[in-house]
Amino acid sequence: MTAQRPLGLGTHIFVPDADAAVEFYRAAFGATELIRHHLPDGRILFVELAFGPDKLLLSQEIPELDARAPASVGGSPVMLLLELDDVDSTFAGAIARGATVERPVAEMFWGERYGIVRDPFGHRWALCTRRELLAPDQVAERVPNQEAEIASWADARLESGD
Numbered sequence: 340m341t342a343q344r345p346l347g348l349g350t351h352i353f354v355p356d357a358d359a360a361v362e363f364y365r366a367a368f369g370a371t372e373l374i375r376h377h378l379p380d381g382r383i384l385f386v387e388l389a390f391g392p393d394k395l396l397l398s399q400e401i402p403e404l405d406a407r408a409p410a411s412v413g414g415s416p417v418m419l420l421l422e423l424d425d426v427d428s429t430f431a432g433a434i435a436r437g438a439t440v441e442r443p444v445a446e447m448f449w450g451e452r453y454g455i456v457r458d459p460f461g462h463r464w465a466l467c468t469r470r471e472l473l474a475p476d477q478v479a480e481r482v483p484n485q486e487a488e489i490a491s492w493a494d495a496r497l498e499s500g501d
Contacts, residue, residue, distance in 0.1 A: 349394060349395075349396060350395050350396065350419065351385070351395075351396040351397075351398065352395065352396070352397055352398070352419075352460075352462055353397075353398050353399070353400050353401075353406045353407055353408045353409075354397060354398070354399065354400065354408050354460040354461075354462075355399070355400050355408045355410065355411075355460065356399070356460070357382075357383035357386060357397060357398065357399040358383070359459070359460075360397055360458075360459075360460050361386055361388065361397065363436055363437065363458060363459060363460070364388055364390075364395075364397075364458075365388075366432070366436055367429070367432050367433040367436045367438065367458075368390060368421060368429065368433070368464075369390070369429075370388040370389065370390050370395070371388065371389045372386060372387075372388055373387040373388065373389055373394070374386065374387040375387075378401075382399050382401060383398065383399040384398060384399075384401075385397065385398045386398075390421060395419075408460060408461060409460070409461030409462060410461050414461065415461060415462060415463065417462075417463070418455070418463040418464070418465050419462060419463065419464050419465070420464075420465045420467070421464055421465070421466050421467070422467055422468070422469065423466060423467065423468055424468065425468065426444055426452050426453070426454065426466050426467055426468040427444055427452070427468075429466055430444050430454050430456065430466050433456045433458070433464070433466070434456065436459075437458075437459040438456040438457060438458050438459065438464075439456065439457045440454070440455075440456060441455040441456060441457055441463065442454050442455040444466070446470065447467075448478070448481040448482060448483065449473065449478045449481070450469060450470055450471035450472065450473040450477075450478070451467040451468060451469050451470060452467060452468045452470055453465060453466070453467040453468075454466050454467075
């Protein structure tokens with residue numbers, strides 16, 4: 340552990356335009372910039388952002404360092420999860436600022452109001468608000484067990500245009 344950062348798992352993403360991404364995450368998700376470092380040529384090596392108590396490192400795409408944004412590698416299989424007080428307004432704000440809907444916000448069987456957006460830089464974000472505090476066995480009881488239920492859950496994603 341250092342004085343600035345505890346040991347543990349962190350997330351580091353790459354974007355084609357770091358300044359635009361920092362502004363989007365600030366405006367859409369309430370991120371706060373903590374640290375910024377540049378390479379000698381002016382490109383952004385990394386920016387550390389705070390989302391509440393959590394941190395995210397963001398770097399400008401730098402191919403010679405093998406730091407590539409989702410569009411450069413055919414998309415990203417990773418989804419970032421952001422827990423919020425008000426998922427609906429944050430979701431709407433992200434869409435208004437250029438994110439696209441992958442899954443509209445809806446009540447989910449695990450006790451959250453939940454939706455998925457893809458930001459303008461290709462990163463997927465699951466946005467959610469806890470509505471019920473459920474024990475693991477309660478969630479297990481609610482898991483869709485019929486193919487029709489699972490298909491309807493998947494259809495919501497298709498109806499959103501993805």
